[in-house]
Amino acid sequence: MCGINGIVSADTDIKKKIKALNKLLVHRGPDDEGYVLINAKTGKFTQCSGIDSVDEIRSAYPDIDTTNMIDFDMVFGHRRLSIIDLSKNGHGPMGSTDGKVWVTFNGEIYNYIELREELISSGFNFLTKTDTEVIVNSYLHWGIDCLNRFNGMWAFSLWDSRTGSLFLCRDRFGIKPLYYTYTKSYFGFSSEIKPLIYLMGRTPEINSAKIPFYIINGNRLNTIDTYINGISSLPSSHYLVYKNGLIETRQYYEIPIRKSENRSEKSLGDEITFLLKDSIKLRFRSDVPVGTCLSGGFDSSSIVSLSSGLFSGRLSTFSAVWNEPECDESRYIDLVNHIYGCLAHKVYPSAEEFESVFNQINYFQEIPSEGPGLYPQWYVMQEARNKVKVLLDGQGGDEIFGGYFLIGAYLRGIIKDRKYSKILNEYRNFLNYLRENGLHSFASWLFPRQYNKLTGSKLSRKYNIVNEHLWEQIDRDTMVEETNPPESFGNFFSNMAYHFIRNQTLPTLLHYEDRNSMAHSIESRVPFLDYRLVELGINLDQEHLTDRGVSRPLYRKALQQYLPKEITDRKDKLGFPVPFTKWTRSVLKDYVTDTLLNSNAGIYEFADFEQVKKNLKDHFDERRDFGWIIWRLLSLESVLSMYRKYNFN
Numbered sequence: 122m123c124g125i126n127g128i129v130s131a132d133t134d135i136k137k138k139i140k141a142l143n144k145l146l147v148h149r150g151p152d153d154e155g156y157v158l159i160n161a162k163t164g165k166f167t168q169c170s171g172i173d174s175v176d177e178i179r180s181a182y183p184d185i186d187t188t189n190m191i192d193f194d195m196v197f198g199h200r201r202l203s204i205i206d207l208s209k210n211g212h213g214p215m216g217s218t219d220g221k222v223w224v225t226f227n228g229e230i231y232n233y234i235e236l237r238e239e240l241i242s243s244g245f246n247f248l249t250k251t252d253t254e255v256i257v258n259s260y261l262h263w264g265i266d267c268l269n270r271f272n273g274m275w276a277f278s279l280w281d282s283r284t285g286s287l288f289l290c291r292d293r294f295g296i297k298p299l300y301y302t303y304t305k306s307y308f309g310f311s312s313e314i315k316p317l318i319y320l321m322g323r324t325p326e327i328n329s330a331k332i333p334f335y336i337i338n339g340n341r342l343n344t345i346d347t348y349i350n351g352i353s354s355l356p357s358s359h360y361l362v363y364k365n366g367l368i369e370t371r372q373y374y375e376i377p378i379r380k381s382e383n384r385s386e387k388s389l390g391d392e393i394t395f396l397l398k399d400s401i402k403l404r405f406r407s408d409v410p411v412g413t414c415l416s417g418g419f420d421s422s423s424i425v426s427l428s429s430g431l432f433s434g435r436l437s438t439f440s441a442v443w444n445e446p447e448c449d450e451s452r453y454i455d456l457v458n459h460i461y462g463c464l465a466h467k468v469y470p471s472a473e474e475f476e477s478v479f480n481q482i483n484y485f486q487e488i489p490s491e492g493p494g495l496y497p498q499w500y501v502m503q504e505a506r507n508k509v510k511v512l513l514d515g516q517g518g519d520e521i522f523g524g525y526f527l528i529g530a531y532l533r534g535i536i537k538d539r540k541y542s543k544i545l546n547e548y549r550n551f552l553n554y555l556r557e558n559g560l561h562s563f564a565s566w567l568f569p570r571q572y573n574k575l576t577g578s579k580l581s582r583k584y585n586i587v588n589e590h591l592w593e594q595i596d597r598d599t600m601v602e603e604t605n606p607p608e609s610f611g612n613f614f615s616n617m618a619y620h621f622i623r624n625q626t627l628p629t630l631l632h633y634e635d636r637n638s639m640a641h642s643i644e645s646r647v648p649f650l651d652y653r654l655v656e657l658g659i660n661l662d663q664e665h666l667t668d669r670g671v672s673r674p675l676y677r678k679a680l681q682q683y684l685p686k687e688i689t690d691r692k693d694k695l696g697f698p699v700p701f702t703k704w705t706r707s708v709l710k711d712y713v714t715d716t717l718l719n720s721n722a723g724i725y726e727f728a729d730f731e732q733v734k735k736n737l738k739d740h741f742d743e744r745r746d747f748g749w750i751i752w753r754l755l756s757l758e759s760v761l762s763m764y765r766k767y768n769f770n
Contacts, residue, residue: 122644123213124149125225125299126198126316127278129161129287129363130307135320136190142309142316143171143198148485149227149312149639150200153178156185157214157223158193164282165192166220173200177209195280195287197225204229204510204644207408210249217257218246221282224260226253227312228275228297229646231403236270265360268373272403272651276355278310287363293374294517294622294650295343295357296631302352308363314487317352318764325764326350332727333587333595336753339491343628348488348760357628374652376619378609379660389665390679392657393522400651401427404513412437412509414501415463417453419677419688420515420524424648426683428513429461438463439505439512441470441497448698456687466508468500472704476712483759485640490633490756492749493699498637506641516630517649520621521658522676523666526614528554531667533567537613538663550669586732586750588725612663619659702748706741713737717754723761724754 124146128136136158143154154171155178169185170178190196199213214225230236233252236259241247245258252273259267260279265288274296279288289310291299301310302317309320318325328350334341345353355361358374401424405411413428415421415438428436438458443449451467458465475496482490482499505512519525526534532551535543544551610616621627631647638645648654658676665675681689705713716722717737720730733754740747 122149122202122204122229122639123225123227124200124312124639125227125276125278126309126311127196127225127287128307128309128320129195131194132306133190135307136193136196138320139196139198140171140185141319142311143200145316145319146200146312147173148642150202151642152203153199153201153212155182155199155201155213157197157216158188158190159195159197159223159280159282160193161195161280161282161285164221166216166223167193168214175209175212178212197223197278197280199225202510202642202644203409205233205252205406205408206250208249211251211253213253215249215251215253215257217261218248222257222261222279224253224257224277224279226256226275226277227299228273228277228292229406229644230255230271230273230275231406232270232272234406265373268360272653274646274650276312285364288360289355289363290360290373291355291357293358293652294631294655295628296635296647296650298632298635299355300347300352301355301361303363303368305366308366308368314347314349314352318349321351325352327761327764329591329727330595332757333591335489335491335757336587336728336750339753340488340629340632341624342488342632343624349764357623376622376659377656378611379656380611386665386675386678389657389661390675393654393676393679394683396651396654396657397423397648398427400648400654401513402431403651404646404648405431407511409510410437410508411511411513412439412466412505413513414438414515415440415454415457415465416515417450417457417688418515419673419680419684419691420518420649422453422457422684422688423518423680424513424515425457425461425463426680429463435462435464437466437505437509439466439501440468441501442467443698443700444469445700445703448700450698453688453691456685460685466504468497468504470497470500470699472700472708475704475709479755480759480763481640482637483756484763486633486636487760488632489753489760491629491753493701493752495633495637496699496701498633499640502638502641502643502645505643510642511644511646512638513646513648514634515649516634516647517622517627517655518676519672520618520627521649521655522673523614523618523658523661524672525621525626526617526667526672528670529558529567530614530617531670534613534617534663534667536567540663547669586728586736586754588727588729591727610659612666614663614666615659615661618666622655622659701752702746705748705751706743710741713751713755716758717751722758723765724758727757728754 126142128139130136153175154173156169158167168182169188170182171185197214201213214223216223230252233255236255240258247254275292276297276299277290298312300314300317309317311317328348331348343356347354359370359372361370413424415425440454442451482495608616634645668674677689717733736747739745
């Protein structure tokens with residue numbers, strides 16, 4: 122796991138910025154620093170060291186500060202977090218043996234051992250035990266087709282002097298980030314946004330078009346555009362080729378659609394268990410200590426249970442717990458730790474240090490975040506930092522096995538799939554849902570498009586805080602969150618799962634996880650996003666994804682032999698619980714008031730001050746709960762303030 126940067130330019134002053142770009146990524150790679158300068162026309166290259174390079178590298182290569190860049194038109198920068206092959210052989214950027222191909226790489230290729238053996242049998246020689254060298258030789262052997270042979274998470278840039286092409290690539294599901302920017306003077310790429318702002322050399326211009334959608338719906342991040350004009354994100358499953366000043370972007374992978382087979386429930390359950398075990402086993406490949414996150418929920422508990430037999434020592438788990446009983450899941454955390462003999466590490470997130478931690482979170486996230494689940498995650502990563510270097514986490518389990526399909530989604534799904542007999546049989550559940558949620562909620566959830574059309578799509582009704590002048594500049598229809606995903610798979614639930622994976626929840630959760638973990642130099646690995654599991658889960662039949670409001674019935678049954686009934690039968694998982702609403706009405710009330718009732722705050726370029734003021738009064742008087750929108754506005758203000766004040770020049 123590392124941080125990567127690169128600049129293509131004829132301007133020496135621009136190329137010299139590479140050192141500052143690398144410094145901005147020190148948290149992603151504190152163990153080593155490296156550079157390679159390349160002449161695209163002649164193929165000449167020079168490796169350089171930096172102030173944070175290990176001693177062996179500093180003695181082998183000249184310092185980047187003392188190197189004349191005039192003869193080179195490309196420079197790669199690398200910050201290393203040493204995970205596999207901890208020797209100097211893992212130094213990056215890394216080149217092929219003939220120096221014609223160079224790569225700077227962030228991530229892990231978990232099946233690198235098997236690929237390495239296959240490449241050796243095809244005549245390739247290896248000088249290291251790294252997965253980075255496997256990428257280089259895989260590209261030399263299979264070309265771009267090598268991407269679909271990788272099982273892992275990655276963002277890398279590769280220079281091929283044979284074709285004169287710069288090749289950027291991101292993994293299938295966007296676990297690792299990759300951004301780029303270009304003008305007539307340069308092309309630049311980075312693992313994060315701030316280095317590219319520094320490269321641009323000016324105060325960043327906020328992409329205002331994204332703000333109203335964020336306020337209303339939150340983040341949807343599998344897009345090319347970012348919150349900063351002029352900086353683009355390479356979407357998941359895509360690669361980019363930069364050649365002769367031109368950019369071409371292509372998708373190399375799509376989740377395959379498989380026809381439903383007449384397989385037994387047991388056969389499918391056995392395959393889920395086998396693939397999850399194998400995925401976890403692959404993700405334990407490391408030359409440094411590995412631990413797991415443990416929330417007490419089904420996904421993290423499954424990882425702990427299947428991890429416990431992989432090594433002889435005690436597995437370290439990391440959990441956030443609360444003094445507030447409505448948020449605390451200690452009972453389930455303690456149960457799992459006890460059964461599997463884990464070495465438990467618990468953190469107690471504090472409201473008293475909220476402002477300081479919150480601003481740090483926003484600095485590293487680089488974008489406004491949509492909910493308080495990031496807060497305990499920050500503490501978990503901070504605790505893990507001094508004990509392990511790699512953490513396994515449960516992101517993706519909900520998306521691929523039907524974790525979001527509770528009773529409301531189930532009822533909507535059988536309507537969408539025209540399961541007329543089920544609709545008739547479920548009339549009691551429809552009546553109960555109507556009685557418990559009211560007519561407006563019932564109609565908006567089960568018939569969202571019809572409801573929006575009937576009510577005039579008054580999208581601001583929920584919070585009614587977007588500035589009217591901003592509404593006049595945008596197409597309100599673009600603010601409608603897509604409720605009917607592409608109908609590519611066999612049923613509504615699989616279509617929605619695809620939507621969750623590609624667009625709605627997963628890209629955002631992966632962004633949050635990557636930034637919170639890397640802020641503490643922790644590599645986070647997500648076993649549920651092994652592409653084999655994703656392809657299996659998304660092609661399951663409806664009855665395996667939800668059963669009358671019980672989520673993930675097949676997955677629950679498959680794992681019940683490994684977990685206590687208290688975990689497999691849970692229907693009350695809280696989902697990133699944080700007592701944020703309570704805090705905003707007590708210890709954080711002054712902070713919220715001082716920040717959001719400042720009419721000069723940056724958010725009021727986008728939000729209506731009087732409406733926010735009214736909402737806060739209702740919130741503090743406990744007439745309404747605006748906790749989530751308070752978080753969003755605080756986060757937006759923190760990010761806007763950072764970009765206004767931070768010295769990127």
